[in-house]
Amino acid sequence: MAVEQPRAGVTTGRPMTGSEYLESLRDGRRVYFRGEWVRDVTTHPAFRNAARSIARLYDALHDPRFKDILTKVDRYGNLTHKFFAPAYSAQDLLEARDAIALWQRLNYGWMGRTPEYKASFMATLGADPDYYKPFGDNARRWYNEAASRVLFLNHVIVDPPVDRHRPIHEVRDVYVHVVKETDGGIYVSGAKQVATASALTHATFVAANSGSAARLQEGKDEDFALVFIARMNTPGQVLISRASYELKAESPFDYPLSSRFDENDAILVFDNAFIPWEDVLIYRDVQKLKAFYADSGFFNRFNFQATIRMAIKTEFMAGLLLKGLECNGTVDFRGNQVLAGEIVAMRHLFWALVAAMAHDPEPSLGDSVVPRLEYAAAARVYTNFAWDRIRQIFERVLGGSPILNVSSYKDLRDPDLRPILDRYLRGTGMPAKERIKLFKLVWDAVYSEFAGRHGLYELNYAGNHEQKYLDTLNWARARQLTDQFKELVDQCLADYDLDGWKDPAWAWDG
Template identity: 80%
Template sequence: MEQVVATTRPLTGDEYLESLRDGRRVYFRGEWVKDVTTHPAFRNAARSVARLYDALHDSATRDVLVKTDRQGILTHKFFAPAYSPQDLKEAADAIALWQRMSFGWMGRTPEYKASFMATLGADPDYYAPFGDNARRWYRECASKVLFMNHVIVDPPIDRNRPPSEVRDVFMHVVKETDGGIIVSGAKQVATASALTHATFVGVNSGSAARLQEGRDEDVALVFFVRMDNPRQYLISRASYELRAESPFDNPLSSRFDENDAFLVLDNAFIPWEDVLVYRDVQKAKKFYADSGFFNRFNLQTTIRFAIKVEFMIGLLQKGLECNGTADFRGNQVLVGELIALRHLLWAVITAMVSDPEPSLGGSVVPRLEYAAAARVYTNFAWDRIREIFERILGGAPIINVSSYRDFQDPEVRPLLDRYLRGTGMSAEERSKLYKLIWDAVYSEFGGRHGLYELNYAGNHEQKYLDPLAWAQQRGLMGEWKALVDECLSQYDLEGWRDPHWVWEPTDAS
C-alpha cells in the first residue's frame, strides 16, 4: 500500500498539558478543580504523562515510539493497527519504552486505551451504521496520540437485578434527539480520567453477559464523551500525590498517582458523531471480544507488569543487601521465584507478539488464549510479591525516619548516621531505599496498587470463566476431551485393543 506523507504529529508535553485546560468538571475535596495541571493533587501525575509525549519527539526515543500508519498518520506504534508479528513486536517495544519511564507504576497511560482505539482504524465499518464515527475517532486519536480513559463497570448497586431495573444508577439513554442522545448514569473506575482527553463508555464482559434483547436496549450503548462535556462529573478519590511530603519520603506516590474517579453523566448530550453502538444488545455484547481490545490490552498490561516486577526484584535485592541477608539461602530461593515469574511474563509477551491471530480488517492481535492466561497470572501475582517482601524483609521497612527533615536536624543526624545505617550503606541511603520500599508495598498508594492489580481486568471469577468459555467456543475443549477419548479407546475389559501393547490376564485367586 502506498504510504501517504504525514501531515499531523503527536502532541508535545506542553501541548498535552495545555489541552487539559478545557473546563472539565473534576471534583476534589468539595471543589471544582479548574486546572488539574497546577492543582497539587494532580500536577505531578500530569507532568509524568507529559514526559511520555515529549519522548515521542526526542531524537533518542522517537524511532522506537512512532511510525507512519497506512493512512499516513504519524503516531505511537501501538496506536496503529498491527498487520504482522513484526508490527506487534515494534508496538511492544514502544509500550515498554514508555512504561520504563514510570517503572511500571502507571497502568493507564495513553497506550492502554490505544488497545481499543487502534482497532477502529482496522475496520471502522464493524460499527455500522456508525462506521464513519469510528473512522473519524481513529484519525483524531492516532494523529494526536490522544489520552483516552474508559469506564465499563457498573456501580456495585443492585447488581442482583436486571440492568433495565437499575436505570436510576446504570448508564442508559434517556432520550433521542436529532443531534444525538441524552444519557444518564454512573460508571467506575475512571482511572486517570482527570488527565485524559475523552471518556470511552462501554460494557465489560461480565455486564454484557447479562444483557437481553427486548429488555436492555436502553443500556446497550458504546460511545465517547469529550472531557469538556458540561454534564460529565468526575468525583475523585483521595490524592496520594497531595499527601506526599517530599520526593525523599514518597518517591512513587508523589508523581505516579493515577487518581481514580467515580464518573457520572447527568443528562449529558452525546452527539451522534460520538456514538459507536446504540440500542444494539448483540453488538454491545460482542464488541468487547470482537474488537480485539481484550487481546491488545493484555499485551500492554503484561508488558507494564513485567517491568514492574523487574523493578520489584531490584528493590527486594537491594533491601536484602542493605540488611546483610542477601546471601541467606531461603531469601535467595524467594528472589529466584520472582526472577522466574519475570521470565515467564516475558515469554508470554513473546508468544503474544510472535504467534498472533487474525482480527478486524486484516489486522492481527495477540492470540486470545495467551492474552487470557496473561490476564490471570498478572492479576494474581502481586499478592505473592507482597508476601515475599513481608516474609524476608521482616520489620525492616518499619524502621525509618518520619521525614527527610530528621536528617536536617543537627542533633539527631549523628544518631541516625550511627544507628540507622545499612550494610555498606549510609543512614541516608538506607532511609531513602526503605522509603521507596514502603511507598511501593505498604503505603496507601501501595495498597491501592494491590487492589488495582487484582481487579483492573475484571472480577476474580470472570478471569477464569472467560478462558473456559473461549476454550469451548473455539473447539479447544473438544480437542482436549478427544485426547482422553483416544486414551479410553485403546483398552477395554478384554485388554488392549492395539496389539502394540501386551497384556495377559492373571488369576485373581
C-alpha cells in the same frame, strides 16, 4: 460534527508535546475533589505531578533518542505512537512491544492506564471502521484523531456495585442508559467506574465489560447497550475523585512513587449529558455489545500492554528486593535467594507471554492481526494474581526492616539527630541516608496507601476474580478448544477396555 478544533498552542497532524498535552487539559472539565471543582488539574497539588509524568511520555515522542522506537507513520498517513496504529504482522507487534516498554520504563511500570492502554482499543477502529456500521464513519474519524494527536483516553466499562442482584433495566437510577434520542444525538444518564486517571485524559470511552454485557437481555436492556466516546468537557459529565496520594506525599524522599505516579481513580457520572451521533459506536444493540469485547481485538491488545507493564514492574520489584536484602546483609541466605528467584521467574514468564502474543498473532478486523486470544487470556490471569505473591515475598524476607525508618526527611536535616541516625540506621555497606531512602521506596511500593491501592488495582483492573477464568473457559468453548481437550481424553479411554489394551503393542497379563 466536525473534528473538534484544538485550542491555541495545540497542534494537529503530529503527536502532542508535553506542554501541548498539559494545555489540552485546560478545557473546563468538571473534576471534583474535596468538595470543590478543580479548575486546572495541571496545577492542583492532587494531580499536577501525575500530569507531568504523562507529559514526559509525550515529550519522549519527540526526543531524537526515542522517536524511532516510539513512532511510525500509519496507513492513513498519521505520525503516531506505534501501538496507536493497527498491527498487520508479527513484526508490527514486536515494534509496538518495544514502544510500550520504552514508555513504561519511564514510570517503572507504576502507571497502568497511560495513553497507550486505551490505544489497545482505539487502534482497532482504524483496522475496520465498518465493523461499527452504521457508525463506521465515527470510528474512522475517531481513529484518525486519536492516532494523529496520540490522544489519552480513559474508559469506564463497569457498573457501580449497586443492586447487582437485579436485572440491569431495573437499576435505571444508577446504570448508564439512554434518556432521550434527538436528531443531533442522544442524552445519557448514569454512573460508571472506575475512571482511572480520567482527570488527566482527553475523552472517556464508555462501554460494558464481558461480565456486564453478559447480563444484558434482548427486549429489555437496549437502552443500556451502548458504546460511545465523550470528551472530558462534555456538559453533564462529572468526575468525583477519590483521595489523592500525591497530595498526601510530603516529599519525594519520603514518597517517591506516590508523589508522581498516582493515577487518581474516579466515579464518572453522566447527568443528562448530550452525546452527538458522531461520537456513538454502538447504539441499543445488545448482541453487538455482547460480542464486541472479544471481536474488536481490545481484549487481546490491552493484555499485551498490561503484560509488558507488569513485566517491567516486576523487574523493578526484583531489583528493589535484592537491594533491600543486600542492605540487610541477608542476600546470601538460601531461603531469601529462593524467593527472589521466584520473582525473577515471574518476570521471565511475563516476557515469554509477551513474546508468544507477538510472534503468534491471530487475524482480526480488516486485515490486521492482534495477539492470540488464548495467550492474552492466560496473561490476564497470571499477571493479576502475581502482585499478591510479590507482596507476600517482600513481607516474608524483609520482615520489619521497612518499619525501621524515620518519620520524615526532616529528621536527617536535624544536626543533633543526624549523628545518631548515621550510626544506628546505616545499612550493610550503606550510609544511613541511603538506607533510609531505599526503605522509604520499599514502603511506598508495598505498604503505603498508594501501595494498597496498587494491590487492589492489580487484582481487579482486568475483571473480577471469577470473570477472568470464566472468559478463558467460555472463549475456549467458542473456539472448540475444550472439545479438543475432551477428545484427547476420549482417545486415551479408547485405548483399553475390560479385555485389556486394544493395541497389541502394549502388554497385559490379566
